[in-house]
Amino acid sequence: MTDVWAVVTNAPRGGVRYDHVSVEPPDDADLILKPLYTGICGTDRGIVSGSLPFSYNPRGYNFLVLGHESVCTVVESKNERFVKGDIVVPVVRRPGGCVNCRIGRPDNCSDGDKHEAGITGLHGFMRTEFAEKSEFVVPVKNRTIGRLAVLTEPLKNVVKAFEVFEIISKRSVYHKQDSTLTGKTCCVIGTGAEAFLYGLVAKSLGFNVILTNRHPVTDYKTKMLESFDLEFINYSEDFDRSFSSGIDLLIDTSGDPGTILKFTKRLNYNGIAILFGTNGRAKPSTITGIDIDYIVERNITLAGSVDAAKVHYYRALDYLEEWSFTIPEIGNMITGEYDPNNVKIFTQKGPGEIKSIIRWGNAP
Numbered sequence: 001m002t003d004v005w006a007v008v009t010n011a012p013r014g015g016v017r018y019d020h021v022s023v024e025p026p027d028d029a030d031l032i033l034k035p036l037y038t039g040i041c042g043t044d045r046g047i048v049s050g051s052l053p054f055s056y057n058p059r060g061y062n063f064l065v066l067g068h069e070s071v072c073t074v075v076e077s078k079n080e081r082f083v084k085g086d087i088v089v090p091v092v093r094r095p096g097g098c099v100n101c102r103i104g105r106p107d108n109c110s111d112g113d114k115h116e117a118g119i120t121g122l123h124g125f126m127r128t129e130f131a132e133k134s135e136f137v138v139p140v141k142n143r144t145i146g147r148l149a150v151l152t153e154p155l156k157n158v159v160k161a162f163e164v165f166e167i168i169s170k171r172s173v174y175h176k177q178d179s180t181l182t183g184k185t186c187c188v189i190g191t192g193a194e195a196f197l198y199g200l201v202a203k204s205l206g207f208n209v210i211l212t213n214r215h216p217v218t219d220y221k222t223k224m225l226e227s228f229d230l231e232f233i234n235y236s237e238d239f240d241r242s243f244s245s246g247i248d249l250l251i252d253t254s255g256d257p258g259t260i261l262k263f264t265k266r267l268n269y270n271g272i273a274i275l276f277g278t279n280g281r282a283k284p285s286t287i288t289g290i291d292i293d294y295i296v297e298r299n300i301t302l303a304g305s306v307d308a309a310k311v312h313y314y315r316a317l318d319y320l321e322e323w324s325f326t327i328p329e330i331g332n333m334i335t336g337e338y339d340p341n342n343v344k345i346f347t348q349k350g351p352g353e354i355k356s357i358i359r360w361g362n363a364p
């Protein structure tokens with residue numbers, strides 16, 4: 001058993017405390033890691049508030065260590081690929097026994113028998129140190145990206161969703177006549193950290209990108225959107241005119257059925273909607289025969305996309321490295337650094353929050 005300080009909850013009941021706990025290291029772990037930074041997201045807050053019934057403690061424990069967004073330093077290695085001082089990002093989802101899990105794609109698990117660090121049956125990364133198997137970490141080769149590496153985990157979800165987009169878009173000629181996506185419109189519902197990352201990747205692929213929400217955004221976010229060259233529309237003001245020219249790719253980070261349906265009916269022929277956000281407490285919405293007709297007659301695809309595989313973590317790190325040069329304002333997405341014992345951040349968003357992170361004692 002290893003004694004550590006950790007941010008813990010009791011899943012699925014909720015609650016949060018910074019506590020001294022004992023955790024059994026995994027069999028055949030060959031690395032000891034210490035976190036530098038861990039990110040906080042809606043999933044962590046959902047677990048803490050007790051609103052994610054699918055979350056559960058690891059077997060034999062009456063607590064769950066939180067944290068699935070992390071960048072760590074290696075403090076001990078029994079693996080020749082890693083040395084003390086290396087920077088790594090541990091992966092969230094761990095394979096079960098199904099065929100997709102066994103080929104390294106637990107993100108596409110076909111029987112649900114996988115685990116997710118800090119969420120479902122596996123301790124997370126918000127602890128002073130932990131033992132890890134090297135097969136479940138991705139090296140951060142370019143150290144100059146610094147704390148930006150904490151965005152690897154949320155960004156890898158976006159990379160995977162665009163892989164889903166690539167596959168679906170092949171069913172018809174989706175690109176423009178000049179073979180690019182320039183001028184195609186991607187609309188992202190939401191203005192949180194994931195929405196910004198979706199916007200940035202869509203922009204880099206050539207889409208004209210609009211982030212949208214039912215309320216205005218802060219001046220800080222307006223400046224961020226400008227620096228990222230992303231448009232914003234407050235759809236509660238003028239929905240009809242704003243989206244009159246149609247949407248080619250819709251990405252939802254809200255999980256709200258009424259909003260998703262409203263925007264789905266702005267999709268162009270062969271349009272694609274990728275659903276990423278979830279909200280079990282969202283108000284129900286009615287889908288009519290006319291709605292189904294709209295979707296069928298236009299060959300519209302609605303696709304869910306969850307998590308990502310190791311390959312997407314690597315690509316996410318490539319994006320972060322590139323953006324750290326081309327869009328240095330990306331660093332402004334991290335809007336607050338907190339100490340591990342300051343657990344109030346799990347029940348109350350930081351001021352002007354886009355991404356709040358915890359800075360551990362080992363950070364430079």
Ligand SMILES: [Zn+2]
Binds near residue numbers: 096099100101110112
């Ligand atoms: Zn599986």
